Amino acid sequence: MSREYSLQELKKWDEQIEALVKENGLIPYPQEFEICDYEEMINYEAYLGMPARYPHWSFGKAYERKKTFYRYNLTGLPYEMVINTNPCLAYLMKDNTLLLQILTMAHVYGHNDFFRNNRMFRDGTRADLALEMFKSHGQRIRSYVSDPGIGYVKVERILDAAHALRLQVYRQVGEKRLNEAEIKERLLKKALPPSQEHPLLNPPANIQPPDLNAIPLQPEEDILWFLARYAPLKEWEKDILQIVREESFYFLPQIETKIMNEGWASFWHYHLLKQLELPQGLYLEFMTWHNRVIRPHEGSLNPYQIGFAIFNDLAEKHRDNPNFIFQVRELERDASFIRRYLTEELCRRLNLFEYRKNNRDYLISEVADESGWQQIRDTLANQVGLGMVPNIRVIEVKKGENLLCLEHEWEGKELQIKYAHETLKYIAQLWGGKVRLKTQVRNTGQILEAEP
Amino acid sequence: MNRMAIFREQKRGGRDRSAEDRSRHRRLVEEVIKRNLGNIIAEESIIGQNQGKIFKIPIRGLKEYQFIYGENRPGVAAGKGEEKRGQRISGVGDKRMSGSGDGAGQGEGDEIYETEITLEELVNYLFEDLNLPFMERKKLSLLETESSNKRWGIQRKGIPPRLAKKRTMVERIKRMKSGQRIESGQDEIIDPPERFPFSENDLRYQRLKEQLRPESNAVVICIMDNSGSMYLSKKFIARSFFFLLYQFVRYRYVNVELVFINHTTVAKEVNEDDFFHRGESGGTMISSGYEKALEIIAERFSPAIWNIYAFHCSDGDNWPEDNDKALLKAGELCGICNLFGYGEIVSTWTPGETMSEIFEKEIKVRNFLSVKMGSKEDIWPAFKKLLTIAEKEGRDEPRI
Incomplete structure (x- = not known):
């Protein structure tokens, strides 16, 4: 192995980082690191970090795509990848320099803490069962593939369709979906007139009884659920829809908190490494990498940069209440985070602007000044998370x-x-x-x- | 949190996790290529090129459709800080911040990667299983061909149809066993993984020995209607069809003669360059093309010695006075050809009866076949239909 540090060395740095993690009030799951090579890293990326998943060509495509991108240097290699499991599983690239490993380990603890404490993840996913879930989904789908009455092609047809609809599911992450009986009860209640003080003086207008046999009972956004419930599908086909749907619920919190999650992790790798008392050579390398991670992406947005800037801003404004940013990381999601905490000052500093399409061209419609920043903030809040679905x-x-x-x-x-x-x-x-x-x-x- | 983080080194043991999904993806891409063959093969830049030349054909990746927003919506991006309202900008929109890397909100602009395939590969895939039908052993078999696909060992590279399944299985088992040996040699004993998919390195292919052997003489006569009613789009289809035929014959048979005939109201023999690139105008007398073909056959290709294949592409918009004669000559061609194929390029408007209707009514011999092509997408199916006719109904036919 050609790298200039040993596993022992990494463990020593990790001990220091973990001590700081505790000191700073982060509460992560137990952490596991897996050191893997380039090839395996791309594979993990293609399967979204899961060690086991069901087979589908889209993962093969994702692999080819990422590999092409790296080959032509269209994007930088991933330094790490971390998934929402308990214990929290993270992959570190073998070829990273020592400093990069230290930085990514600190970064990982930020994500880990976010997974454990943000309300979307806490209420919407079961981190302790995640690996098991993906594995058993894989087994179920493979069993359909090897069933002589079904086979690969039929399974693929259903998976293709289910993938097309995978984000068309119930959107209220962490909130319980009403079952049919509850919906019916609510519909009845709504149809009845509010009780009045003098019912004889104010006879109720014609009461329209709700149609309790209607399908759907009320507009239904969970299309995968609806099809699994009402479409003329075989049991195994319904099961595949449910599998894809369950995995979507696992990923929804990540979609809803991309900026916060990366911002929080960047905030903590920055502050933990500052406290680490790195030797000067490593410190300079740290600043170089950190600046690269949070650099602006002109013409688009860098979630690391935005999230980092907001959390940093909040930490400075609430020096007297260190707990404040922890509450923010617990309660918000990207849309509310942006709406509440992206200030005029930040919009200016980040050089944000709003654009619109005009025939073939894109024109700048608002810039970050006194009269434009709110519009920018609101547009951004509407385009993050499920706002883009x-x-x-x-x-x-x-x-x-x-x-x-x-x-x-x-x-x-x-x-x-x-x-x-x-x-x-x-x-x-x-x-x-x-x-x-x-x-x-x-x-x-x-x-x-x-x-x- | 009472325990310290655990560190592990990855042990892959030669496992190539995504191999199965990659090869499936690759196969789906190939299917798309085949489906779009009409479009690809009809490219003006490809038609009429010789076999040796290799083309890079960019193929767009398979799309994963979802409900997504179009471009007509505002977006937010970071700039330099010098931006002004109303200023025109480029390079936004197509790279809006994507969701979480899990496929959320993928825009349509994200299918950047392309798969390339060479014309040679394409031809390989297409023609592997096709033969000229109704081939007979004629006396004086002078031609030698190297198309006798005799198996001759195993090789690492090859095309999917020649995959050596048994050997590939063996290679996989070998790799699995050796992986277990290596791992059990260490202090911790690792259970073999539940699944052990094939790796690219396991794949083995049949090697085919190209053997020289005598084969029957064969000539393929291409007759194309070049008249004014063959609009550009129709000519495109006809040319694409013949280009396929040309590629096929060149690929499959080393020594098959090709004859090219263009006709309007008169016919002439042309070289392949003119055949593929020249356009003319004028009326249509199909019989002229057939007469020319019969004339050439009489002069140079005696049916006693030669397997003769004639293919004609036309929009079927023949001068009515010529129909009887055309029918007669078509009958004559059927009499001496192993196969006479007629491809009609269908258009929405045709006055009266088209030739294919007349032919189908009147010609009742089994070595006549007509196909219809309405658009580029029909070319490949039509072509295949023409060449697989014998396999469907004539297995007893003497073939080589």
Whole structure:
């Protein structure tokens, strides 16, 4: 092995880091590090860090894509990867320099603490069961593949469709979904008039009883659930939809907290390494790497930079209450984090601007000054997390025609029509009938349709 | 947290985790290539090139469709701080910050990577299982060919159809066993992994010995309608069809003669360059093309010695006065050819009966076949249909 440090050395640095982690009030899960090579790192990336997953070509594609990117230096190699499990599992690249390992270990503890304490992860995922879940999903899907009555191609067809819909699930991370009985109860309550003081003087207007046999009972955003419940699918097909759906729930908190999570980890690698009393050579290397991690990405956004800047700003403003940033990391998600804590000052310092498409060009619509920064903040808050996933809901089933009607919850953002069409085809395939989607294009209503 | 972090070194033991999913992805890409063959093969830059030349054909990656937003929405980005309202900018939008690396919010612009395939590879895939149908052993078999695919050992590189499954299995088992040996040699004994997928290094392929052996003489006559009613798009289809045929014959048979005939109301024999690149205008008399073919056969390719294949592409928009004669000549061609194939390029508007309807009604011999092509996508299926006719119904036919 050609690296200039031993595993023992890493362990020694880790002891110091762990002591500081405790001192600074972070409460992570127990940590495990796996040292792996370039090839294995790309593999982990392709499978989103999971040691075991079900087979699907999209992971092969992800691998090829990442490898191509690295080959042509389109993106830097990953130094580490960390997944939300208890104990927390992190992969370190074998080829990292000693300093880079120290920095990434500190960074990992930041993520680890975030996984354990942020409400989205805490309430929305089961870190202690995660590895087991992915493994058993893999086994279940492989069992369908090797079932002579099913086989690879049929499984793949369902997986393809399920993947297309994987983010069309229940969005309230960590909040309990009402079951059908509860929804019915709520609908009844809503239909009844509020009790009045003088019912005889104010006879209630015509009461419209809710249709308790309607499918769906109310607009349903969890399309994967809906199809598993009502589409004419075989048990194994429903199971695959549920598998993909469950994995989505595992990943949703990560989608919802990308900026916070990276910001928190960067904040802590920065402050922990400052406290580490590194020898000067390593210290200079540390500053170089840190600046690289949080550098601005002109023309787009670097989540590390934004998150780091906000947490740093909050820590400085609340010196008297060190607990404040810990509460923020516990309670917020990216959208609320940005809306609450991205200030005018920060917008200016980060040189943020808002752009809009005008025919073929992109034009700058707002810049970070007194009159523009709020608009920038709000646009950003709307484009992070699930804000970048269109919300499509099942409105009704026209039984006679076996027609499934969907509606795009309009927030002023148009769908990419080609993608919407292809995704609709997957829904039609699972539904086994015609599917219709109501959306808007250039401010006028538009209907998209697909048949199986 | 009472215990210190655990450190582990990865032990892969030669396991190539994503191999299975990669090869599946690769295969799906190849299927897309085949499906789009019409588009690829119809590229003007490819048509008419000789076999030796290698083309890089960029293939876009497989898309993973989801509901995503289009470009008509505002975005936020970081700049230099000198930006002004109303200023035009480039390089945003297509690289909006992506979600969490797990495929969330992937824009459409993210399918950057491309797979390349050479024309040679393409031809390999396409023609591996195809043969000229109804081939007979004629006397005076002068031609020698090296297409007798005799197995001759095993090699590491090859194309998927020649995968040596048994040997590949063996290689995998060898690797598994050696991995276990290495690992059990150390102090901790590691259970063999539950799954042990194939690695790229396991793959073995049949090597085929290219043997010279005498083969029947064969000539392929390409007849193309070059008249004015063959609009550019139709000519594209006809040329693509013949280009496939040309590639196929060149790939499969070393010594097959090719004859090219263009016709409008009159026909002439042309060289391959003119055949693929020249366009003409004028009326259509299909019989002229057939007459020319018969004439050439009479002069140079006696049916006693030669296997003769004639293929004709036209939009079927023949002058009505010529129909009877064309039918007669087509019948004659069927009489002396091993196979006479007629490809009609269908358009939405055709006056009266097209030739394919007439042919199908009147010609009842089994070595006549007509196919229809409406768009680029139809070329490959039509081509395949023409060449696999014999396999479906004529297994007893003497073939080499």
